[in-house]
Amino acid sequence: MTPETMPEVLLKAENLLVRRGGVTVLDIPALDVLSGQVLALIGPNGAGKSTLLLTLAGLLKPARGSLLFRGEKIGNGGFDYRRRIAMVFQEPLLFDATVFDNVAAGLKIRGIGRAEIGRTVPEYLERFGVGHLAKRSARKLSGGEAQRTSLARAFVTKPEIVFLDEPFSSLDPPTRDALIGDLEQILRETHTTAVASTHDQMEALRLADRLAVMNGGKIAQIGPVAEVMNRPADKFVASFVGVETVLPGRVLSVSDGVFVAAVEGGEIQAVGHVRTGEGVLCCIRPEHVTLSTNAPPLGTSARNVFSGIIRTITPLGLFHRVRVDCGFDLVAYVTRQSLEELLLQEGKSVTASFKATAVHVIRRGALPPG
Amino acid sequence: MKRELQRVLGAALVVAAFLTVMALPTCAAAPAQKNLILATTTSTQDSGLLDVLIPAFEKKTGYFVKTIAVGSGQAMAMGRKGEADVLLVHSPDAEKKFVAEGSGVNRLIVMHNDFIVVGPAADPAAIKGAKSTVEAFKKIAAAGSLFLSRGDNSGTHSKEKGIWKAAGINPEGQKWYQETGLGMGQTLNVAAEKKGYTLADRGTWLSLQQKLGLPILKEGDPILLNVYHVIPVNPVKWPKVNADGAKAFSDFMVSAETQRIIKTFGVEKYGGALFFPDAGKKEDDLGK
Amino acid sequence: MDLILEGILKAFYLIFTLDKEVLGITLLSLKVSGTATLISLFIGISVGTAVALARFPGRQLVVSLINTGMGLPPVVVGLFVTIFLWRNGPLGFLEILYTPTAIILAQAVIATPIVTGITLASIQHLPANLRLQILALGATRVQMVWLLVKEARLPLLAAVMAGFGGIISEVGASIMVGGNIRGYSRVLTTATVMETGRGNFDVAIALSVILMLLAFLVNAILTQIQQRERPR
Numbered sequence: 001m002t003p004e005t006m007p008e009v010l011l012k013a014e015n016l017l018v019r020r021g022g023v024t025v026l027d028i029p030a031l032d033v034l035s036g037q038v039l040a041l042i043g044p045n046g047a048g049k050s051t052l053l054l055t056l057a058g059l060l061k062p063a064r065g066s067l068l069f070r071g072e073k074i075g076n077g078g079f080d081y082r083r084r085i086a087m088v089f090q091e092p093l094l095f096d097a098t099v100f101d102n103v104a105a106g107l108k109i110r111g112i113g114r115a116e117i118g119r120t121v122p123e124y125l126e127r128f129g130v131g132h133l134a135k136r137s138a139r140k141l142s143g144g145e146a147q148r149t150s151l152a153r154a155f156v157t158k159p160e161i162v163f164l165d166e167p168f169s170s171l172d173p174p175t176r177d178a179l180i181g182d183l184e185q186i187l188r189e190t191h192t193t194a195v196a197s198t199h200d201q202m203e204a205l206r207l208a209d210r211l212a213v214m215n216g217g218k219i220a221q222i223g224p225v226a227e228v229m230n231r232p233a234d235k236f237v238a239s240f241v242g243v244e245t246v247l248p249g250r251v252l253s254v255s256d257g258v259f260v261a262a263v264e265g266g267e268i269q270a271v272g273h274v275r276t277g278e279g280v281l282c283c284i285r286p287e288h289v290t291l292s293t294n295a296p297p298l299g300t301s302a303r304n305v306f307s308g309i310i311r312t313i314t315p316l317g318l319f320h321r322v323r324v325d326c327g328f329d330l331v332a333y334v335t336r337q338s339l340e341e342l343l344l345q346e347g348k349s350v351t352a353s354f355k356a357t358a359v360h361v362i363r364r365g366a367l368p369p370g
Numbered sequence: 371m372k373r374e375l376q377r378v379l380g381a382a383l384v385v386a387a388f389l390t391v392m393a394l395p396t397c398a399a400a401p402a403q404k405n406l407i408l409a410t411t412t413s414t415q416d417s418g419l420l421d422v423l424i425p426a427f428e429k430k431t432g433y434f435v436k437t438i439a440v441g442s443g444q445a446m447a448m449g450r451k452g453e454a455d456v457l458l459v460h461s462p463d464a465e466k467k468f469v470a471e472g473s474g475v476n477r478l479i480v481m482h483n484d485f486i487v488v489g490p491a492a493d494p495a496a497i498k499g500a501k502s503t504v505e506a507f508k509k510i511a512a513a514g515s516l517f518l519s520r521g522d523n524s525g526t527h528s529k530e531k532g533i534w535k536a537a538g539i540n541p542e543g544q545k546w547y548q549e550t551g552l553g554m555g556q557t558l559n560v561a562a563e564k565k566g567y568t569l570a571d572r573g574t575w576l577s578l579q580q581k582l583g584l585p586i587l588k589e590g591d592p593i594l595l596n597v598y599h600v601i602p603v604n605p606v607k608w609p610k611v612n613a614d615g616a617k618a619f620s621d622f623m624v625s626a627e628t629q630r631i632i633k634t635f636g637v638e639k640y641g642g643a644l645f646f647p648d649a650g651k652k653e654d655d656l657g658k
Numbered sequence: 659m660d661l662i663l664e665g666i667l668k669a670f671y672l673i674f675t676l677d678k679e680v681l682g683i684t685l686l687s688l689k690v691s692g693t694a695t696l697i698s699l700f701i702g703i704s705v706g707t708a709v710a711l712a713r714f715p716g717r718q719l720v721v722s723l724i725n726t727g728m729g730l731p732p733v734v735v736g737l738f739v740t741i742f743l744w745r746n747g748p749l750g751f752l753e754i755l756y757t758p759t760a761i762i763l764a765q766a767v768i769a770t771p772i773v774t775g776i777t778l779a780s781i782q783h784l785p786a787n788l789r790l791q792i793l794a795l796g797a798t799r800v801q802m803v804w805l806l807v808k809e810a811r812l813p814l815l816a817a818v819m820a821g822f823g824g825i826i827s828e829v830g831a832s833i834m835v836g837g838n839i840r841g842y843s844r845v846l847t848t849a850t851v852m853e854t855g856r857g858n859f860d861v862a863i864a865l866s867v868i869l870m871l872l873a874f875l876v877n878a879i880l881t882q883i884q885q886r887e888r889p890r
């Protein structure tokens with residue numbers, strides 16, 4: 001990216017420290033929210049995602065640290081800043097009024113007249129799929145309808161940043177799916193900057209441009225989605241972003257950027273800047289593992305080919321998670337179609353393969369002997 | 371949060387204060403002298419006499435009288451604290467003490483009515499033929515017949531206590547002696563309900579008589595005289611009292627016109643006067 | 659039984675002939691208790707909301723005090739207000755003892771903790787994040803408080819009814835601070851006590867019937883509003 005196309009830093013957080021009951025719950029030395037991008041926060045419960053969102057939205061005062069919005073420090077108790085952002089929570093938190101009145105709430109708060117409200121609100125009701133519910137009381141909405149209303153309410157004020165705290169967690173999968181799709185489209189169309197926290201990896205992948213993995217109040221890793229997903233910085237991030245196979249090993253030999261690592265039960269070829277004798281963690285995403293019933297598989301550039309026995313097959317939505325024992329555990333994702341075509345079942349022998357470049361290496365330093 | 375708390379509280383108090391000021395009566399704008407606090411007894415108020423006299427006084431003088439009807443005891447307590455301007459009570463012994471201690475000045479006799487002893491028609495203690503009220507009370511005690519006392523330090527109660535004292539009897543704590551702590555009308559009703567004896571002022575009894583079924587069993591005894599005095603509270607002791615108003619009221623109560631009203635009060639309704647005007651007379655001369 | 663019937667008949671007679679004295683007493687009752695309710699609403703809703711939303715040292719104590727105040731015996735309030743308003747008392751210079759204003763004051767003191775306590779509970783009962791959501795919508799602190807109160811309007815209506823109901827039927831404090839002065843500070847409850855004391859039971863019952871009709875009417879109107887908004 002050239003400097004001209006580099007997105008500007010819309011919101012900059014520095015030295016954020018939040019304590020609760022004497023315990024540090026958030027400790028962020030630096031965080032940038034880039035304009036026009038979606039930053040997804042993922043992490044286990046209690047990692048501090050909600051706390052970070054509230055702090056970034058100016059709703060929670062940190063014990064220490066500052067926020068700069070468009071280069072200016074946020075002052076005046078954050079009120080002016082709050083008028084330029086919006087937040088959606090896990091619960092819709094609608095008012096006891098009609099859908100129309102709910103969506104208009106932010107506008108009314110800003111003193112916008114009835115005429116203009118009448119022009120603006122219907123458009124957003126339509127866009128978020130609740131146009132036909134305008135006169136319905138908020139008490140009588142389904143979970144999905146309510147959350148759509150909450151989203152419309154947030155977007156109608158044309159916020160410069162939208163903060164979303166696990167907005168789809170309490171919805172059932174089909175509803176969630178539809179909503180994520182709609183939100184994704186709207187975010188893209190309006191180039192709205194957003195910071196969203198989620199439990200669901202898939203959600204993060206669909207919505208986010210950048211991903212931040214949080215743990216214990218700190219950011220373990222932040223960067224473009226692909227980078228974080230495929231090159232986790234440490235074991236925790238790796239396990240959290242869904243890297244299913246993490247194999248500790250020791251570098252046996254290095255040649256031209258390709259090295260061989262000895263892991264328990266076998267040897268793996270991978271790519272990386274390592275030294276012989278170094279301890280490494282080999283991370284292999286299940287999407288990168290191919291299963292075949294031919295041994296060896298024909299015409300493949302994969303340097304890692306192992307035969308093994310299928311130990312477990314677990315259905316996982318649209319595909320299946322297959323665990324193969326190749327001397328070490330290797331996890332692969334297989335479509336239902338492939339499962340049926342290859343007649344895969346527990347106990348069957350298969351060949352599992354993956355490319356050397358699919359192995360993400362985390363350097364560990366010298367491993368203890370043994 | 372603290373600032374918000376303060377601001378909201380402040381706003382609320384301002385509004386509340388505004389409302390309270392709006393609620394203040396226009397009377398408060400008028401000079402304090404206009405208000406005259408008259409402490410009197412419930413039986414006086416219940417007789418209805420004040421409903422005639424007070425408006426007449428107000429019309430004549432322009433004062434606004436606040437009639438606070440409580441027991442004689444409380445009326446004098448109020449006077450002692452300077453919380454009333456003038457008293458109209460009927461408890462001579464306590465009144466004399468009240469003046470002697472300097473709480474009241476210019477005690478003037480106004481009128482009297484009398485007490486009667488009423489009881490069940492069957493008259494179980496056979497007091498009807500008794501020679502005196504003291505005698506009658508002795509008989510009630512001897513027979514252990516139910517006696518209802520107001521027990522509220524009112525003028526009636528004081529009179530009743532005086533009679534027991536004269537009879538050399540201490541009725542308190544005895545099973546047949548019950549203290550209601552209520553006003554005269556209510557006590558009469560209780561006595562009627564329970565078929566007991568009681569001491570009542572004629573006025574209240576007359577107004578309830580038809581519904582009561584509690585005949586007069588002893589009357590006319592000098593000891594049963596109930597004398598009313600008007601006593602201004604001592605302005606030297608309590609400078610805040612409305613001394614002029616108190617004097618005006620005193621003068622009014624003993625004026626010829628008022629005395630005439632007192633004389634004719636109730637005659638039409640009950641067939642007989644309830645009160646007997648006594649202005650200018652000496653207390654000891656009454657009933658003779 | 660016929661005494662009650664007599665009383666009911668007398669009540670209707672007094673109402674239909676628009677008996678001047680009874681009318682005056684009734685209007686005064688409405689004015690006094692209505693004003694006191696309004697005052698208690700202003701203080702109660704503000705303080706209740708503020709305490710519900712704020713965090714400060716000693717908050718627990720304040721909440722306990724409010725809850726204790728809800729059960730404050732009216733007679734005790736009457737006694738203390740009287741002592742304060744006495745000529746020689748700290749507020750004697752106001753000269754409002756034995757006036758309707760004093761009754762309004764005493765009744766406001768009785769009703770305010772009730773309204774405060776119910777408001778406090780209602781606001782605390784709102785979803786925890788609602789306050790943050792409202793702030794995120796760009797509301798000023800004042801707007802936020804207003805919107806929260808609006809969200810809690812149904813239980814707050816109950817607070818109004820509780821407050822009004824408590825004081826329209828109050829008698830002890832009203833007698834003590836008001837003096838039950840004819841045509842001036844005599845309200846339905848104090849008049850009822852007086853007539854009972856005099857033995858005029860039919861009048862007393864009539865006044866009670868009117869009092870209950872009044873209380874019923876006000877509550878019927880408020881209940882109508884409340885139930886109309888009831889979540890289904």
